[in-house]
Amino acid sequence: MSDIFFLQLIIGGAIGIGAGYIGAFMILRRMALVGDALSHVALPGLALALLFNFNPFVGAFTALFVAIVGIWILERKTSIPSETLVGIFFTTALALGILLTPQPELLEALFGDIGNVARMDLYITLPIIALVMIALKLISKPLALSTISKDLTRSMKIPVNTINFLFLLMVAIIVALGIKVTGTLLMGALVIIPAAAGRNISRTFSHYTFMSAVLGGVAAISGIIIAHQYGFTPGPLVVLSGGTLFLVSLLFKQQ
Amino acid sequence: MELTSSILKVSHLNVTLDGQKILHDISFDLNRDDTVAVVGPNGAGKSVLFRALLGLIPYTGTIVWEKNIKINYIPQRFTIDSDFPLTVREFLNFKTKNHHTILSALRSVGITDEHHINHHLLNQRLGWLSGGQIQRVLIAWAIIDQPDVILFDEPTAGIDVGGEETIYHLIKKLKDEKDLTILIISHDLNVVYKYATTVLCLNKDMVCYGAPTDALDPSALKALYGEATFLTHDHQHK
Numbered sequence: 001m002s003d004i005f006f007l008q009l010i011i012g013g014a015i016g017i018g019a020g021y022i023g024a025f026m027i028l029r030r031m032a033l034v035g036d037a038l039s040h041v042a043l044p045g046l047a048l049a050l051l052f053n054f055n056p057f058v059g060a061f062t063a064l065f066v067a068i069v070g071i072w073i074l075e076r077k078t079s080i081p082s083e084t085l086v087g088i089f090f091t092t093a094l095a096l097g098i099l100l101t102p103q104p105e106l107l108e109a110l111f112g113d114i115g116n117v118a119r120m121d122l123y124i125t126l127p128i129i130a131l132v133m134i135a136l137k138l139i140s141k142p143l144a145l146s147t148i149s150k151d152l153t154r155s156m157k158i159p160v161n162t163i164n165f166l167f168l169l170m171v172a173i174i175v176a177l178g179i180k181v182t183g184t185l186l187m188g189a190l191v192i193i194p195a196a197a198g199r200n201i202s203r204t205f206s207h208y209t210f211m212s213a214v215l216g217g218v219a220a221i222s223g224i225i226i227a228h229q230y231g232f233t234p235g236p237l238v239v240l241s242g243g244t245l246f247l248v249s250l251l252f253k254q255q
Numbered sequence: 256m257e258l259t260s261s262i263l264k265v266s267h268l269n270v271t272l273d274g275q276k277i278l279h280d281i282s283f284d285l286n287r288d289d290t291v292a293v294v295g296p297n298g299a300g301k302s303v304l305f306r307a308l309l310g311l312i313p314y315t316g317t318i319v320w321e322k323n324i325k326i327n328y329i330p331q332r333f334t335i336d337s338d339f340p341l342t343v344r345e346f347l348n349f350k351t352k353n354h355h356t357i358l359s360a361l362r363s364v365g366i367t368d369e370h371h372i373n374h375h376l377l378n379q380r381l382g383w384l385s386g387g388q389i390q391r392v393l394i395a396w397a398i399i400d401q402p403d404v405i406l407f408d409e410p411t412a413g414i415d416v417g418g419e420e421t422i423y424h425l426i427k428k429l430k431d432e433k434d435l436t437i438l439i440i441s442h443d444l445n446v447v448y449k450y451a452t453t454v455l456c457l458n459k460d461m462v463c464y465g466a467p468t469d470a471l472d473p474s475a476l477k478a479l480y481g482e483a484t485f486l487t488h489d490h491q492h493k
Contacts (some may be wrong), residue, residue, distance in 0.1 A: 206345065
């Protein structure tokens, strides 16, 4: 196995695990569509990074962060529902990103290319994923509770708004990292599909979050292996592997 | 030392939400160990009063709880999807991991069969429980960390009549066993006569406050529910 392929598997697997884990919380919070549209926002940031030659992760993360803060503020200050805000701003961002991205890189930005990873990516990705997962684990109790009842959680003196903000921040980090694997168009799928499959086969919360992470890793790694074998772009195959896992999980649906 | 101490003092409480005046000039004192029923028509601001007392919404006026008091709250709309992957054990574990504490809280709400608890109830998804069972688990959740005060927002919404009676009976039993002050929102005036020591009638303004048999006079009922109110209550005098 070549070094570069090994790197792809480790980085892709780690991102899959992180995406699956955070996706578990996004699904419970009915953020599946937000997660999907949100990944599009990364494109203009990515485009600026390519144009001005700085780290694409920083570009994507900055764009996502601005979008998330914007939605978080607008949701609290206006009465426009967040799904409308997401629909307007995130698709506009996608359009802008497509115009800004230099033509040769557009396909890679849209569908990802883990083929050109470097060892440096490993040193960035693994610690960030580990940190996000630990932080998520720490706030998992208030996150789960506030999904059931915001008032109940706030009555326990838990700062629900701060927790929500931290959560969105972590979503931005994971999505920005994941763009390397699946691209801006398909990243939403890597977050949502493993978690949806995990939900089908789990009865308890701990099993659900664990299985979502595992299935995310399995989807990413199997997608990258198949793509490598047959010479395809890995991104779409990662998503297809996730879709297959979801179909299989339906056979074992709880209830 | 006073025999009954005031646990909560509310004065000139006003709440305005989205430009609409929801509560107007509410003032009352609450004594330790009281059971206060908050009654009033829909839209009278009962839930809003609770949310203000908990500091969840902005208000003017003052709300002063006794120092270091522990308040637990059971909101009205507690709907959980049946496929939400959270077991009763995991839900109660959010409060304590101590199995004995969990068992004793469940015993207090009338779930005593240890085999059933360990092998069925605790492993059951919260969303799979019936309305009455969820309410019991919620009450167990509310008493598990030994609060001084519990706020119940319509604890029997969505429960059939028989179950309703059981839940109120249970709340009364808990109150008698543990040193608890209870505030409870209810639609049912019979419940008020039967279980409450104090009634607070709310219709944006505070219409009445006092012992149920005194406070709920015809003029208070008229101010609450309008002209054509005919009420019979079947409380028993001892």
